Amino acid sequence: MNFGQSFKLAVKALRTSKMRAFLTMLGIIIGVGAVIVIISLGNGLQGMVDQQVESMGVNLIQSMVYGRGDGTTMNLDPQEMYDLVDAHPDVLTGVSPYVSAQTTVRHNDTLYERTRLYGVSEVMYKAETGATLDGETIAQGRFLQYIDVARSQNVCVIGAFLAQDAFNGDALGQSLTIGGVPYTVVGVLKQSGDTLTEGGRDDQVYLSYNNALKLMGTRNVNLYLFTSTNRDTAAAAKELIDAKLYDFFQDDDAYYTMTMAEQVTQINAMMGVAMLVLVAIAAISLLVGGIGIMNIMLVSVTERTREIGIRKSLGAKRRDIRSQFIIEAGTTSAIGGLLGILFGCLLATGIGTLFGGVLAAQMGGNVTFNATPTFEAVAVSFCVSVGIGILFGYLPANRAAKLNPIDALRYE
Known part of the structure; x- marks a missing residue:
């Protein structure tokens, strides 16, 4: 058969x-x-x-700085990282300190206690993609510029929730108070979440990292976002960053650097x-x-x-x-x-x-x-x-x- x-x-x-x-x-x-x-x-x-x-960029490199961890404090000046970028333009194109701040945000008599504040530099925004390094896009106005960061100007970019709740959609040029200091709104982010709620994805503010450090009363930056010239130079850029941090701290446990490729x-x-x-x-x-x-x-x-x-x-x-x-x-x-x-x-x-x-x-x-x-x-x-x-x-x-x-x- x-x-x-x-x-x-x-x-x-x-x-x-x-x-x-x-x-x-x-x-x-x-x-x-x-x-x-x-x-x-x-x-x-x-x-x-x-x-x-x-969307975030395959040439993005994140560097966490913990310090010595032995009870001493050795704060790394952000200028050290800027100098590193300037010294190696063949592999590094920019750096943005990334500071997460906690303080009060107020508009007239309304207090926003759950708004997230991020201190960054102009490098946080990529003109070629029209988005920030974490994927946010601009709906109105502009993002922070070099002059804003260099002079620590009191300007900010706000999320869609604040733009709608505080200014009824007309936020550009308006003023709100952050930590008791008036800030002018120069940009509004595109809505990212499905709803506009306080404390949600769209309830956020970007300002200069120098201003954020002042609000926190510190000079210590724990996170730096670097961009390499392309995906092929990301590994070489990481080695330069690690070498710089080790030279400063003399301790491998004081920092941790990772490329996007490694994260993936x-x-x-x-x-x-x-x-x-x-x-x-x-x-x-x-x-x-x-x-x-x-x-x-x-x-x-x-x-x-x-x-x-x-x-x-x-x-x-x-x-x-x-x-x-x-x-x-x-x-x-x-x-x-x-x-x-x-x-x-x-x-x-x-x-x-x-x-x-x-x-x-x-x-x-x-x-x-x-x-x-x-x-x-x-x-x-x-x-x-x-x-x-x-x-x-x-x-x-x-x-x-x-x-x-x-x-x-x-x-x-």
């Missing part, structure tokens, strides 16, 4: 008891579908991370481990499905014992009987795999659309999420499902092949 005949017999056996066949396939369907959904969502998340990196590698590595664990959990369903196939094939062998005896008496060899039941088991798992692929693709698309809509609302459309199943994931899932069917179907098939034809013919 050739493969085609065995396949037709397998399909006929499945059609004879449709409900039993479907229940047998259920574990395979769920397992394959779960694997495809997990891989699709993981690919979507990795794509989203890549989009964020592209770390994020993808963590996501890869998480996906591997989830896929392993989903694979349990495939194992259960394989056991179900083995169980139903054992029942099928018992039910068809007399048929096996007749075939053997007519000259069928052990390999013929074995191949027939293995093909039947493989066909069952293959059909289950195809149904699982269809189920997984539909579910992944639905979840991706829902998740993408939520992300677009929260992040202002700056990122898209596409949970599209890849050909590799579909192909591997299908091959694994067929392999499980053949693997778990071998024991019942071997048992059928070893039946004694005389005993099989006498079986009732």
Whole structure:
């Protein structure tokens, strides 16, 4: 009996008891579908991370400065970092101290206690992309300029919440009080969140880092954002920054520098481990499905014992009987795999659309999420499902092949 005949017999056996066949396939369907959904969502998340990196710039380098950590204080003057950039224009194009300040923001009699304040330099805004290094874009006016930072001028760029709540959308040239000092609004950021709420994503203010340090009563900057000339010089720029910081602190633990490429590698590595664990959990369903196939094939062998005896008496060899039941088991798992692929693709698309809509609302459309199943994931899932069917179907098939034809013919 050739493969085609065995396949037709397998399909006929499945059609004879449709409900039993479907229940047998259920574990395979769920397992394959779960694997495809997990891989699709993981690919979507990795794509989203890549989009964020592209928007922030692959040449961005972040340097955290902790100090000595031994009870002493050695504050690094931001001018040291500016001098480093000026000394190496071939690899570094700019630096922005990044200060997160806490103080009161007031407009007339209204006090905004949850507004986030960020002290930065003009390098924070990239003219070529029309966005800040953290992805914010300008809706009205301009961002901070060199003269604003160099002279510590009392100007600021505010988020969409303050522009609407305090100034009814007409904020340019208006004044608000930050830490008791009047500041003139020179720019308004584009709305990023889905709603304008106090303390939300759009409730923020950018001002000169010098002014932010004055508001905090300190000269200590803990975070610097550097930009390299391109992605290829980012590693060399990091080495220069680390060398400068080590020369100042004489302590490797006093700072930590990371390029965007390194951050993406770390994020993808963590996501890869998480996906591997989830896929392993989903694979349990495939194992259960394989056991179900083995169980139903054992029942099928018992039910068809007399048929096996007749075939053997007519000259069928052990390999013929074995191949027939293995093909039947493989066909069952293959059909289950195809149904699982269809189920997984539909579910992944639905979840991706829902998740993408939520992300677009929260992040202002700056990122898209596409949970599209890849050909590799579909192909591997299908091959694994067929392999499980053949693997778990071998024991019942071997048992059928070893039946004694005389005993099989006498079986009732």
